[in-house]
Amino acid sequence: MFANENMMIRLLLAATVITSPATTMSQTTTTAATANPRLTPSKTGHVMANGVNYYYEIHGKGEPLLLLHGGLGSIDMFAPLVLPALAKDRQVIAVDLQGHGRTTLGDRPINLIDIANDLSAVLKQLGYKSVDVMGYSFGGGAAFRLAVQHPEHVRRLVMISAGYAQNGFHPEMLPQQAAVSAKMFDAMKETPMYISYKAVAPKPDDFPRLLDRMGEYMRNPYDWSEDVKKLQMPVMIVFGDADMYRPEHVMSFYKLLGGGLKDAGWMRENMSKNRLAILPNVTHYEMFMSPQLVPTVLPFLNGNTSAPSWAEQVKKE
Numbered sequence: 001m002f003a004n005e006n007m008m009i010r011l012l013l014a015a016t017v018i019t020s021p022a023t024t025m026s027q028t029t030t031t032a033a034t035a036n037p038r039l040t041p042s043k044t045g046h047v048m049a050n051g052v053n054y055y056y057e058i059h060g061k062g063e064p065l066l067l068l069h070g071g072l073g074s075i076d077m078f079a080p081l082v083l084p085a086l087a088k089d090r091q092v093i094a095v096d097l098q099g100h101g102r103t104t105l106g107d108r109p110i111n112l113i114d115i116a117n118d119l120s121a122v123l124k125q126l127g128y129k130s131v132d133v134m135g136y137s138f139g140g141g142a143a144f145r146l147a148v149q150h151p152e153h154v155r156r157l158v159m160i161s162a163g164y165a166q167n168g169f170h171p172e173m174l175p176q177q178a179a180v181s182a183k184m185f186d187a188m189k190e191t192p193m194y195i196s197y198k199a200v201a202p203k204p205d206d207f208p209r210l211l212d213r214m215g216e217y218m219r220n221p222y223d224w225s226e227d228v229k230k231l232q233m234p235v236m237i238v239f240g241d242a243d244m245y246r247p248e249h250v251m252s253f254y255k256l257l258g259g260g261l262k263d264a265g266w267m268r269e270n271m272s273k274n275r276l277a278i279l280p281n282v283t284h285y286e287m288f289m290s291p292q293l294v295p296t297v298l299p300f301l302n303g304n305t306s307a308p309s310w311a312e313q314v315k316k317e
Helices: 007-017 027-035 082-087 112-126 138-149 173-178 182-188 192-200 204-218 247-254 293-301 310-316
Strands: 043-049 050-060 063-068 088-097 130-138 153-159 237-242 275-283
Touching: 027 082, 027 153, 027 182, 043 182, 050 082, 050 112, 050 130, 050 275, 063 082, 063 138, 082 088, 082 293, 112 138, 130 138, 138 153, 153 293, 173 293, 182 204, 192 204, 237 247, 237 293, 275 293
Parallel strands: 063 088, 063 130, 130 153, 153 237, 237 275
Antiparallel strands: 043 050, 050 088
16 A cells, blocks of 8 residues: 555654654753653542543642643653653643543544543543643644533633644645545554554553554545634644645634734733644744743733833833
């Protein structure tokens, strides 16, 4: 089906956004990642939600933040950089999504609408009425659906490298995503996706089934533009300048959120409450490892809208 093993792995990386830090991170990021050992969570456990046994970890103290990983990853993909940085000031509730990490795959298809309902049940069982939510790629889609379907749970929403419609991807991505299936399993055995999965999964033999489920999920077209308009909470979208999403889609997303429609005004009187960030020198596959990510999103999550004033600067001179 594919010309060689490298092509097969590339397709899976493109579709599911997990890659090896050793081959794609900058030297700065690699050094930072190795300098931060994995945090010990204050609490771990499983919560049954609609037939799926979800694994969760809780780190840190402060305002609660639900953190959701990318496709074929787990909580562990955030361990070196993002999780420690967030847990300094926040109580982070990190969840392994259906079929990923330590959470069972089960018998039902993978569907973000169902996963959002599951996450609502998980939050209720853990005793959280409302949280800030931050998700990357596949996890960003889950975060979005949670905000749409259960807005009472979501105070602020951060979506990282996650679009609102299938046509937002660069066109060459779609056939690559559609090709994901269990046929890739043999070529995946030495990749970080399978190695990390095998280390923690309750049923490591389910990996080929997970590939089939993810392929089925990605072959389904979607367009949630009308749902974007329904969001009432503050929203921040973050992309890399070399992301798998078209720049036109990124700007369309921001405009649907009410941003970029007019000049903000001298006193910010026309400025949207929602935010857009484009991180330089970052691809889709490195975003979750970027040292720029947490400093970019944390002021938004903390509700910091202050900005320097030219008038105040002149007074001080």
